[in-house]
Amino acid sequence: LGQNFGWGWGFGLAGIGMALGLVVFWLGKPLLQGKGESPNPQLIKAPVAGFLNRELIIYLLAFVGVAALYFIVPNHGFVGWMLIASIIASLSFITWFIVFKIGSDKVARERMLLAMVLIFGSAVFFTLFEQAGSSLNLFADRNVDLSLTATAGTLFGIPYGTPAQLAAVGVSTTSGLWIDTSITAAQTQSFNAGFILMFAPVFAALWAFLGKRRMDPNPVMKFGLGIIQVGLGFLIVVWGANSGMVDDAFRTPLVLLGLLYMLHTTGELFLSPVGLSEITKLSVPSIVSFMMAVWFMASSIAHFVGGIIAGMAGTETVGGQVTNPEAALQTSLDSFNTIGLWGVGIGVFFILISFFISKWSNGVNEPGNHSGPSLTDAGREDGNVANPSATTTG
DSSP: OHHHHOHHHHHHHHHHHHHHHHHHHHHTGGGGTTTTSOSOHHHHHSEEETTEEHHHHHHHHHHHHHHHHHHHTTOHHHHHHHHHHHHHHHHHHHHHIIIIIITTOHHHHHHHHHHHHHHHHHHHHHHHHGGGGTHHHHHHHHHEEOBSOSSOEEETTEEEEOHHHHHHTTOOSSSSOOEEOBOOTGGGGHHHHHHHHHHHHHHHHHHHHHHHTTOOOOHHHHHHHHHHHHHHHHHHHHHHHHTTOOOTTSOEEHHHHHHHHHHHHHHHHHHHHHHHHHHHHHSOGGGHHHHHHHHHHHHHHHHHHHHHHHHHTOOOEETTEESOHHHHHHHHHHHHHHHHHHHHHHHHHHHHHHHHHGGGGTTTTSTTOOOOOSBOTTSOBOOOSSOTTSOOOO
């Protein structure tokens, strides 16, 4: 839609979809049975200044924050300095908290340190993963044969093929019914979503199967395997191109890009849902929300650094058009080879250290040792989520 009718239409339709998602969430709130509600509803409803209560003030500040981001985000340099400041502030606070608040509590200290290792792994993974919207998309546009078929043909009497393939066999594409088997570079962005739909149930069943048999890999091991896969995705494209899978127009076959996205997706399934779960389990309850914010800040850092890497993978254009596709291909392959090797190397490092630091979880993943909040989201005491006879008060 964006490529054919204008990016305003593309982003506008995405905005409408998000608005519909909000409506569905709002209508479905009763199904949540109070989950996510304030533990002290009277406090947030109490007036603070005239008719303004804490809840309304939070909403208003959220709108102000969105308006501020509208002007901040386009300033790439400012965003970079803000991220650096946020990293320093977050690490300083976490260090202070571990030293002065946790103190001699060895279990809590080791769990917090393990959470920080996982957050670092997340930043590395998504720095490579988020090349999808930048360097990989440009690579798909410039150096990938986006044809789904090798030659034209017919299906139930209807001709199919790319416009060039159909023209080569004398089929007109200006009139009549025909099937276009070419895709755009933007459409390759849907590969990840498609693979998620295919593999998410498989991985959910796999982790449950291994967990029941006490064979589930520890989180650091999973992170290492995920990072290796994101690195291998880039290397597969490099190996395929270097083995001769390049046509006369310096384009690689679509299957290589598909394999890249498949490995990136399986790597994401090794890492992302596992990381979200582990941060909530490993963090000290009093700062679990802050640690989740640091987790998502790592994604912001990954996007920022990924943009810098994508800039290094760029090639010279004139009016937005590549003048030397051979040079563009080589520049992309060199960049993919470098970041792919770094990804595999860091993944191997995570696997090696997993044998030494996995015990820092101190049994947090044991079925009977999942700490839960002292209060439910609705404000009622629930002791321990996995073991109701225990309490997590304090």
